[in-house]
Amino acid sequence: MNIDYLWLLKTIPAVIIGLTIHELAHAYTAYKLGDMTAKNDGRLTFNPLKHIDPLGFILIVIAGFGWAKPVGFNPDNLKNKHRDEILISLAGPFSNFLLAILFLIVARALFFLPYFHGTPTGLVVVNLLVLWAVINFGLFVFNLLPIPPLDGSHVYTTFLKEINPKLLQNMYMYGTWGLLLIILIQSNTKIEILPLAPLIKGITNSFISILQFN
Numbered sequence: 001m002n003i004d005y006l007w008l009l010k011t012i013p014a015v016i017i018g019l020t021i022h023e024l025a026h027a028y029t030a031y032k033l034g035d036m037t038a039k040n041d042g043r044l045t046f047n048p049l050k051h052i053d054p055l056g057f058i059l060i061v062i063a064g065f066g067w068a069k070p071v072g073f074n075p076d077n078l079k080n081k082h083r084d085e086i087l088i089s090l091a092g093p094f095s096n097f098l099l100a101i102l103f104l105i106v107a108r109a110l111f112f113l114p115y116f117h118g119t120p121t122g123l124v125v126v127n128l129l130v131l132w133a134v135i136n137f138g139l140f141v142f143n144l145l146p147i148p149p150l151d152g153s154h155v156y157t158t159f160l161k162e163i164n165p166k167l168l169q170n171m172y173m174y175g176t177w178g179l180l181l182i183i184l185i186q187s188n189t190k191i192e193i194l195p196l197a198p199l200i201k202g203i204t205n206s207f208i209s210i211l212q213f214n
Helices: 005-032 054-063 081-111 114-118 120-143 151-163 165-188 197-210
Strands: none
Touching: 005 054, 005 081, 005 120, 081 114, 081 120, 081 151, 081 197, 114 120, 120 197, 151 165
């Protein structure tokens, strides 16, 4: 596999920031909803070392998909178990959505300045921020997939754990291995099992249009 080191230098900061904010959002939401587990585990922090899983991080950088260290929480500490678990789970991907928009807003603000739209170096900075937005839109879309153990699956697994815990356990196991297999196939072949790129591109272009880049 040929490694594009320039690409790595461009993407690694966005991945680190995105994963950190994502997991912090999980932890903070759980804390605000009454569960102290994440706080006691030291996850209410902007320190990326507390949130990043080495293998998941490498896969995101190289293959475009991966994961961070999951944030633990105790459903028994939540006032409304099903609703609050869903809120905790969705907080992560939606934090990436908001972060992506923030990157685009900063890029657009800089683009107003002559240096950033009139010099090669300035344009590099603007384009880098747009790339970071794309990466965080990617984290948003990928994590909303309803496949265990991704965040989007909690919309129904929070109910399934009470109905059929054995089935849920199998779904988590096979879902994890299935996602890893998909990542490996898509990163090493031209087969696109999860065609997420057009959706991510469409979301990015929509906000670029709204912000009136030109």
